Amino acid sequence: MIKVEKLKKSFGQHEVLKDINVVIQPQEVVVVIGPSGSGKSTFLRCINQLETITDGHIFVEGKDVADKKTNINEVRTEVGMVFQHFHLFPHMTVLDNIMLAPLKVRKSSVQSSKEKGLQLLQKVGLEDKANAYPSSLSGGQKQRVAIARALAMEPKIMLFDEPTSALDPEMVGEVLEVMKQLAKEGMTMIVVTHEMGFAREVGDRVIFMDGGVIVEENEPKQLFENPQHNRTKSFLSKVL
Amino acid sequence: MDFRFDIIVEYAPLFLKGTLLTIGLSLVGTVIGTILGLFIGLGNMMKNKWLAFPFKVYITFFRGTPLLVQILIIHFGVVTFFVDGTNAILAGIMALSLNAAAYISEIFRAGIQSIDKGQMEAARSLGMNHVQAMRYVILPQAFKRMIPPLGNEFIVLLKDSSLISIVAAPELMYYVGLAKGQYYRVWEPYLTAAVIYLVLTVTLTYFLNRLERRLTTE
Numbered sequence: 075m076i077k078v079e080k081l082k083k084s085f086g087q088h089e090v091l092k093d094i095n096v097v098i099q100p101q102e103v104v105v106v107i108g109p110s111g112s113g114k115s116t117f118l119r120c121i122n123q124l125e126t127i128t129d130g131h132i133f134v135e136g137k138d139v140a141d142k143k144t145n146i147n148e149v150r151t152e153v154g155m156v157f158q159h160f161h162l163f164p165h166m167t168v169l170d171n172i173m174l175a176p177l178k179v180r181k182s183s184v185q186s187s188k189e190k191g192l193q194l195l196q197k198v199g200l201e202d203k204a205n206a207y208p209s210s211l212s213g214g215q216k217q218r219v220a221i222a223r224a225l226a227m228e229p230k231i232m233l234f235d236e237p238t239s240a241l242d243p244e245m246v247g248e249v250l251e252v253m254k255q256l257a258k259e260g261m262t263m264i265v266v267t268h269e270m271g272f273a274r275e276v277g278d279r280v281i282f283m284d285g286g287v288i289v290e291e292n293e294p295k296q297l298f299e300n301p302q303h304n305r306t307k308s309f310l311s312k313v314l
Numbered sequence: 315m316d317f318r319f320d321i322i323v324e325y326a327p328l329f330l331k332g333t334l335l336t337i338g339l340s341l342v343g344t345v346i347g348t349i350l351g352l353f354i355g356l357g358n359m360m361k362n363k364w365l366a367f368p369f370k371v372y373i374t375f376f377r378g379t380p381l382l383v384q385i386l387i388i389h390f391g392v393v394t395f396f397v398d399g400t401n402a403i404l405a406g407i408m409a410l411s412l413n414a415a416a417y418i419s420e421i422f423r424a425g426i427q428s429i430d431k432g433q434m435e436a437a438r439s440l441g442m443n444h445v446q447a448m449r450y451v452i453l454p455q456a457f458k459r460m461i462p463p464l465g466n467e468f469i470v471l472l473k474d475s476s477l478i479s480i481v482a483a484p485e486l487m488y489y490v491g492l493a494k495g496q497y498y499r500v501w502e503p504y505l506t507a508a509v510i511y512l513v514l515t516v517t518l519t520y521f522l523n524r525l526e527r528r529l530t531t532e
């Protein structure tokens with residue numbers, strides 16, 4: 075569970091998040107939409123403290139990430155993140171990418187990390203790529219490896235920041251498929267995306283952000299078919 | 315003008331000995347400089363300005379003063395704290411290493427900063443601490459990009475190590491100086507020295523370029 079209370083984030087003078095309050099329940103899939111620059115990425119990055127928050131609190135599984143006493147590395151093992159540009163480690167094979175964090179952070183044995191890694195590769199349909207280097211993979215394959223890498227830490231929550239935005243259109247489907255499967259298995263997910271079809275089909279809730287605030291949130295069907303705010307309406311009219 | 319090859323022939327074994335020490339000193343200087351350079355580079359990159367300050371002073375000093383001055387300070391000053399009297403080879407190694415460390419720390423900084431920010435973020439998002447992320451993700455990638463500039467630094471040291479002859483460390487220029495002193499001849503010893511340095515640097519540059527091309531195509 076994630077509880078966000080009065081979250082504020084500024085870069086210098088520029089206030090990017092202004093009083094965000096939201097609770098994400100276990101097993102919930104929350105889709106975040108909004109125009110460019112509205113603070114969606116910043117919001118996600120505050121949750122695992124890739125950005126230090128300016129004010130307010132974020133509780134991840136009960137731990138306040140802004141509290142100096144919280145071991146942030148521990149929190150991050152519970153929160154997987156998938157980036158728009160994958161950020162696979164180019165000097166390692168696919169399997170080593172996946173095994174690295176379990177080996178070094180969880181101190182798992184080589185054998186169990188390897189078993190786990192291969193199992194995850196099978197799950198994302200890339201068991202034959204275990205010994206390939208990231209540079210030899212397509213964008214869709216890279217992103218599936220990145221998902222497997224995050225899952226290897228057995229996180230309770232997964233954050234996705236536009237996971238399909240950097241992909242050629244024909245590869246979007248294979249990544250969304252993996253994410254759907256994950257949702258079906260009960261993973262708690264926060265997904266920033268422009269894939270409205272995914273939001274509708276998989277999302278339990280859609281949050282519309284604009285100008286650093288949550289303008290509106292609702293079940294996907296409600297929000298898409300019956301938006302309450304003009305800003306939501308005008309945004310949806312552009313993307314739907 | 316008669317060119318007395320016999321002087322070169324006579325001194326060939328000593329020139330060879332000196333050349334080997336020149337190469338040895340430069341190699342040791344590069345290796346120690348790389349190890350020190352890593353820590354100085356990381357120190358210089360610390361976000362806390364107060365903690366980074368001593369490293370900045372170090373880099374500024376060693377890049378902002380002539381190597382010759384550093385050699386003299388180390389030989390007649392610093393080394394005397396560690397050994398009785400002086401020790402030219404020790405002073406040479408120290409001066410070259412400390413000087414190289416300053417330049418190599420900047421090579422490390424450039425190498426580390428050339429790695430996409432997303433690599434660090436991905437590593438940290440998996441729960442790795444800063445040191446783990448550096449060690450397993452950032453440095454291996456940075457180091458590959460640093461090989462060509464490190465090779466360059468080695469070539470620079472090969473040439474600059476000639477300055478150590480000022481404190482009579484028996485490297486190439488020391489023996490060249492002996493030859494000159496014995497025969498009062500200028501051309502033979504100095505041209506020979508130039509040719510030896512050229513052969514070394516040109517050969518190294520050739521291999522370095524090949525290595526660089528291989529690294530970029532990989």
Ligand SMILES: Nc1ncnc2c1ncn2[C@@H]1O[C@H](COP(=O)(O)OP(=O)(O)OP(=O)(O)O)[C@@H](O)[C@H]1O
Pocket residue numbers: 085088090108109110111112113114115116117
């Ligand atoms: N590190 C930073 N330093 C300064 N400003 C930043 C930084 N990161 C983001 N911003 C600013 O914060 C605002 C929100 O950025 P953010 O990336 O969260 O938006 P977004 O909703 O994810 O947009 P997009 O859809 O383009 O990804 C933007 O105006 C951006 O310029």
Ligand SMILES: [Mg+2]
Pocket residue numbers: 114115116235236
């Ligand atoms: Mg974004």
